[in-house]
Amino acid sequence: MRNGDVSFWWHTQGVPPRHLSLPESTEADVCVVGGGYTGLWTAYYLKRTDPGLRIVVLEAAFTGFGASGRNGGWVTAALPGSRSRYAKGPRGREGVRALERALRDTVDEVARVCQAESIDASLVKGGTLAVATSPAQDARLREQLEHDRAWGDGEDVVTYLGKAELAKRMNVAAAEGALFSPDCARIQPAALVAGLAEAVSRLGVDIYEATPVTSIEPGVASTPFGDVRAKYVLRCTEGFTARLPGLRRILLPMNSAMIVTEPLSDQAWAEIGWDGYETVGDEAHAYMYAQRTADGRIAIGGRGVPYRYASGLDDRGTVAPATVSQLTEILHHMFPATQSAKISHAWCGVLGVPRDWCAAVHLNQASGLGWAGGYTGHGVTASNLAGRTLADLVRGERSELVTLPWVGHRSPRWEPEPLRWTGVHSLYAVYRTADRLETRKASPRTSPLARVGDIISGIPH
Numbered sequence: 001m002r003n004g005d006v007s008f009w010w011h012t013q014g015v016p017p018r019h020l021s022l023p024e025s026t027e028a029d030v031c032v033v034g035g036g037y038t039g040l041w042t043a044y045y046l047k048r049t050d051p052g053l054r055i056v057v058l059e060a061a062f063t064g065f066g067a068s069g070r071n072g073g074w075v076t077a078a079l080p081g082s083r084s085r086y087a088k089g090p091r092g093r094e095g096v097r098a099l100e101r102a103l104r105d106t107v108d109e110v111a112r113v114c115q116a117e118s119i120d121a122s123l124v125k126g127g128t129l130a131v132a133t134s135p136a137q138d139a140r141l142r143e144q145l146e147h148d149r150a151w152g153d154g155e156d157v158v159t160y161l162g163k164a165e166l167a168k169r170m171n172v173a174a175a176e177g178a179l180f181s182p183d184c185a186r187i188q189p190a191a192l193v194a195g196l197a198e199a200v201s202r203l204g205v206d207i208y209e210a211t212p213v214t215s216i217e218p219g220v221a222s223t224p225f226g227d228v229r230a231k232y233v234l235r236c237t238e239g240f241t242a243r244l245p246g247l248r249r250i251l252l253p254m255n256s257a258m259i260v261t262e263p264l265s266d267q268a269w270a271e272i273g274w275d276g277y278e279t280v281g282d283e284a285h286a287y288m289y290a291q292r293t294a295d296g297r298i299a300i301g302g303r304g305v306p307y308r309y310a311s312g313l314d315d316r317g318t319v320a321p322a323t324v325s326q327l328t329e330i331l332h333h334m335f336p337a338t339q340s341a342k343i344s345h346a347w348c349g350v351l352g353v354p355r356d357w358c359a360a361v362h363l364n365q366a367s368g369l370g371w372a373g374g375y376t377g378h379g380v381t382a383s384n385l386a387g388r389t390l391a392d393l394v395r396g397e398r399s400e401l402v403t404l405p406w407v408g409h410r411s412p413r414w415e416p417e418p419l420r421w422t423g424v425h426s427l428y429a430v431y432r433t434a435d436r437l438e439t440r441k442a443s444p445r446t447s448p449l450a451r452v453g454d455i456i457s458g459i460p461h
């Protein structure tokens with residue numbers, strides 16, 4: 001089994017030719033820091049609407065090195081935050097509904113750009129299944145459905161599938177039921193980010209790789225090779241943000257780990273089903289997420305080691321053996337037909353989590369400084385919407401996008417260490433115990449321990 005090496009996705013994609021580092025100090029209209037989806041989508045929409053703009057993207061490693069080249073490939077319309085928290089914004093509940101609609105439309109927007117720019121990201125819009133694998137999880141799904149209905153989601157947005165209906169789509173061992181939402185697509189994430197970087201370059205954006213930004217001040221991003229002076233400097237560094245001076249407590253770099261099987265046999269696929277290529281997750285507190293890949297494997301992810309002390313990162317994504325075993329156990333439990341399949345590759349990455357678990361998009365017109373991120377694991381779709389929104393903010397467009405409730409949303413800071421580390425590790429210890437208890441007792445009620453975890457974390461529901 002290969003471990004680390006950034007991701008399986010990059011391993012199969014093959015690394016495209018590298019861009020040079022910044023050769024010397026330069027000037028631009030817009031300087032984007034970070035070459036993941038957020039930075040590249042922002043550059044894409046800015047240059048498409050205003051081809052005269054000089055745009056520079058500065059990337060510390062290579063485009064797609066971060067979460068954008070390592071994720072589970074869910075182009076999901078899930079809200080990266082809490083309805084009740086966003087509803088406190090000036091547009092109230094109606095603003096939350098507008099943001100949710102915009103996210104659903106964005107799934108199609110990603111597909112549209114893939115087609116328009118000839119990006120072959122193996123995109124299939126098969127929807128998403130949240131599968132309950134215990135009675136307590138099933139109870140949570142039904143609560144979630146009630147909550148969604150109370151917010152106005154109809155059958156076109158989310159439906160409950162009983163065991164028999166789920167089995168028509170796929171066989172998940174111990175499944176009690178599932179929620180199905182049509183607004184999700186599966187992609188090969190590195191193929192998307194590679195294609196996007198190519199499209200952005202074609203439009204005339206200058207991408208500099210192996211160029212770490214060491215500080216951001218109004219009008220200037222500094223690197224070891226020189227400065228980029230620009231009216232607008234946009235920070236698009238999500239899970240890596242804590243490395244920049246003064247930003248240690250803004251976004252917590254939460255770890256997520258994945259494994260992928262070798263291609264499964266026809267017999268295994270006949271047992272599992274899954275012909276609709278839905279993305280699949282469970283309803284555990286320490287939940288899993290999975291996709292059926294274009295080449296007939298299952299890629300499955302989960303939390304693993306949730307957080308490294310002092311916002312530490314593991315650059316190449318090496319996964320602890322215990323995490324590989326945990327994920328393999330979940331895979332075998334849910335899909336017994338995978339028991340004899342080898343695990344080909346394991347890797348991990350970081351995503352950015354704000355203290356109130358609500359993503360944000362910001363631009364200060366006076367200083368020219370902006371940023372977007374904190375998508376809490378739902379960034380593939382949200383980064384496109386955030387990129388379009390940042391582009392509108394820079395161009396002074398009074399579009400509907402700039403009025404959505406995550407624009408200007410402010411989250412509290414994370415606690416200093418060692419509180420931050422202790423809090424996150426205790427939280428996941430509590431969640432894992434709650435998951436074990438729920439499975440063992442087969443009780444139709446959420447473990448009270450998990451409620452304690454929710455209170456510690458401030459995770460919104």
Ligand SMILES: Cc1cc2nc3c(=O)[nH]c(=O)nc-3n(C[C@H](O)[C@H](O)[C@H](O)COP(=O)(O)OP(=O)(O)OC[C@H]3O[C@@H](n4cnc5c(N)ncnc54)[C@H](O)[C@@H]3O)c2cc1C
Pocket residue numbers: 033034035036037038039058059060061062063064065066067068069070071072073074075076211212213214236237238239240241243244255256257258289301348349350351352372373375376377378379380381382383
């Ligand atoms: C394992 C895993 C699975 C996930 N699964 C899903 C999923 O299925 N669906 C979903 O919606 N979301 C998922 N996410 C989250 C999603 O991938 C991210 O939210 C999204 O990719 C964030 O994009 P980004 O461009 O903001 O950040 P990133 O992709 O992390 O890009 C940031 C870039 O900034 C660069 N950078 C950092 N610091 C500097 C600096 N100082 N100077 C220059 N460059 C810098 C980094 O090298 C990096 O390339 C997952 C994340 C992980 C880690």
